[in-house]
Amino acid sequence: ENFIPPYDCTVYELLRASGGVLLGKCDMDEFAMGSTNENTALGDTKNPWDITKVTGGSSGGSAAVVASGQAIFALGSDTGGSIRLPSSFCGVSGIKPTYSAVSRYGLVAFASSLDQIGPIARDARDAAIILDEIVKYDNRDSTSVMVETGYLKNLTDNIKGMKIGIDMSHYDGLNDEIKQAVFAALDVYKDLGCEIVDLSFSHNEIALSAYYIISSAEASSNLARFDGVNYGMRIQGDDIIDTYTQTRSKGFGREVKRRIMLGTFVLSSGYYDAYYKKALRARSVIKNNYDDAFKKCDIVISPTAVSGAFERGRKTQSPTEVYLADIYTVTANIAGIPAMSIPCGFTKDNLPIGLQIAANSYNEQKILNAAHAYQNAADYHTNKPGILKQV
Ligand code: GLN
Numbered sequence: 001e002n003f004i005p006p007y008d009c010t011v012y013e014l015l016r017a018s019g020g021v022l023l024g025k026c027d028m029d030e031f032a033m034g035s036t037n038e039n040t041a042l043g044d045t046k047n048p049w050d051i052t053k054v055t056g057g058s059s060g061g062s063a064a065v066v067a068s069g070q071a072i073f074a075l076g077s078d079t080g081g082s083i084r085l086p087s088s089f090c091g092v093s094g095i096k097p098t099y100s101a102v103s104r105y106g107l108v109a110f111a112s113s114l115d116q117i118g119p120i121a122r123d124a125r126d127a128a129i130i131l132d133e134i135v136k137y138d139n140r141d142s143t144s145v146m147v148e149t150g151y152l153k154n155l156t157d158n159i160k161g162m163k164i165g166i167d168m169s170h171y172d173g174l175n176d177e178i179k180q181a182v183f184a185a186l187d188v189y190k191d192l193g194c195e196i197v198d199l200s201f202s203h204n205e206i207a208l209s210a211y212y213i214i215s216s217a218e219a220s221s222n223l224a225r226f227d228g229v230n231y232g233m234r235i236q237g238d239d240i241i242d243t244y245t246q247t248r249s250k251g252f253g254r255e256v257k258r259r260i261m262l263g264t265f266v267l268s269s270g271y272y273d274a275y276y277k278k279a280l281r282a283r284s285v286i287k288n289n290y291d292d293a294f295k296k297c298d299i300v301i302s303p304t305a306v307s308g309a310f311e312r313g314r315k316t317q318s319p320t321e322v323y324l325a326d327i328y329t330v331t332a333n334i335a336g337i338p339a340m341s342i343p344c345g346f347t348k349d350n351l352p353i354g355l356q357i358a359a360n361s362y363n364e365q366k367i368l369n370a371a372h373a374y375q376n377a378a379d380y381h382t383n384k385p386g387i388l389k390q391v
Pocket residue numbers: 032033034035057058077078079080081082083110215326
C-alpha cells in the first residue's frame with residue numbers, strides 16, 4: 001500500500017516511450033500467488049460479468065479492467081497461468097509469451113524459471129500490437145533474448161492447413177459446458193481448413209505437482225530477501241532475529257507463507273531428492289512431450305480452465321482445490337512455451353469460457369493468427385458458439 005517504486009520496469013519504459021499512458025496499477029494476488037485474486041491485503045476484485053464471482057488470478061485486476069472497459073489493455077505476469085486464467089474468467093484475450101521473450105526487469109520475482117510478463121487485451125489484434133512493443137532484448141534481464149517481432153504486420157486470418165493438436169484425455173470428466181464450447185471452437189477451426197491431430201500427453205497427472213513444487217521452491221528462495229532489512233516492510237523487534245520473525249510473520253499473507261514453507265520443505269536436505277529432484281525430472285518429461293508434439297502440430301488447443309469463474313469466498317478454505325484450477329495452464333510455463341487464452345462462449349450462467357492455444361517457443365505468431373482467425377470467424381459472444389453465418 002502506498003508503495004512508490006524507485007525505478008521503472010522495462011515493460012513500462014517501453015510502453016511509455018511509444019506513447020502509452022499509465023492509468024494505474026491493478027489488484028492481484030499477493031506476490032502473484034493465487035488463482036482467484038482473493039489472496040490480497042487490499043480487498044479482492046470482482047468479476048465484471050457477475051460480481052458474486054472471482055476474476056481468477058493472479059492478474060485478476062488486469063483482466064477485470066479490460067473486461068469492464070476501463071483500460072484498452074493491461075499487463076499481467078504469468079508463472080503458472082496468471083494471465084490466462086483471469087483472461088478466461090473475465091472473457092478477454094491474454095497471452096503468456098515464450099520464456100525470455102519479455103524482459104522481467106522490475107518485476108518482483110515469484111519463480112524465476114517460470115515467470116513471464118504479457119498483455120491482456122480485448123482481442124488477438126490488440127495483443128499483437130502490445131507484444132510488438134514489449135518483446136525487446138534487455139540486458140538487465142539475464143534470460144532475455146533477441147526475438148524477431150512484427151506480430152501485427154504478420155497477423156492473418158488465413159490459417160488453412162494449420163495443424164491443431166488435442167489431447168482427448170483433457171476432456172475426461174470435464175464439465176459439459178466447457179467441453180462443448182471447446183469442441184465448438186474446434187469445429188470452427190475445421191471450417192477454417194485446419195487439421196486436427198491427436199496427441200496423448202503422458203504428463204497430465206504429474207504437471208500440477210511438479211509446478212507447485214518447483215514454483216514454491218523458487219519462491220521460498222526469492223522471498224528470502226524480504227527480511228525487513230533491505231526490502232519491503234520492516235517491523236522493528238528486540239534484536240535482529242526478532243525483527244526478521246516479526247517482519248516475515250506480519251508482512252506475508254497466509255498463502256505466501258504456505259508457499260514459503262512448502263518450498264523450504266521440498267528443498268531441505270532430507271526431502272530434496274524425493275520432491276524437488278523428482279519435480280525437475282517431471283519438468284524434462286513435460287518439455288520433451290511438447291517438443292514431440294510440435295513435430296506433429298503447429299498449435300495445441302485445450303480449455304484454459306475447468307469451469308467458468310467460481311463463487312467468491314467459496315474456495316479460499318481449500319487451497320488444494322484452488323490449485324486444481326491451474327491444471328491446463330501450468331505446463332506452458334514448465335516447458336517455457338507461449339500460450340494464450342481467448343474467449344470461446346459462455347456458460348448457461350453467462351460466465352465466459354476460455355480456449356487455450358499454445359505453440360512452440362517463439363511461435364507467438366501462430367497463436368495470434370489462430371486466435372485472430374477464430375475471433376473473425378466465430379460467434380463466440382453467445383453460449384452456443386459456432387461459425388458465424390457468412391452474409
Ligand atoms: N495460480 C498459480 C499459483 O498460484 C499461478 C500463479 C501465477 O501464474 N502467478 O501459483
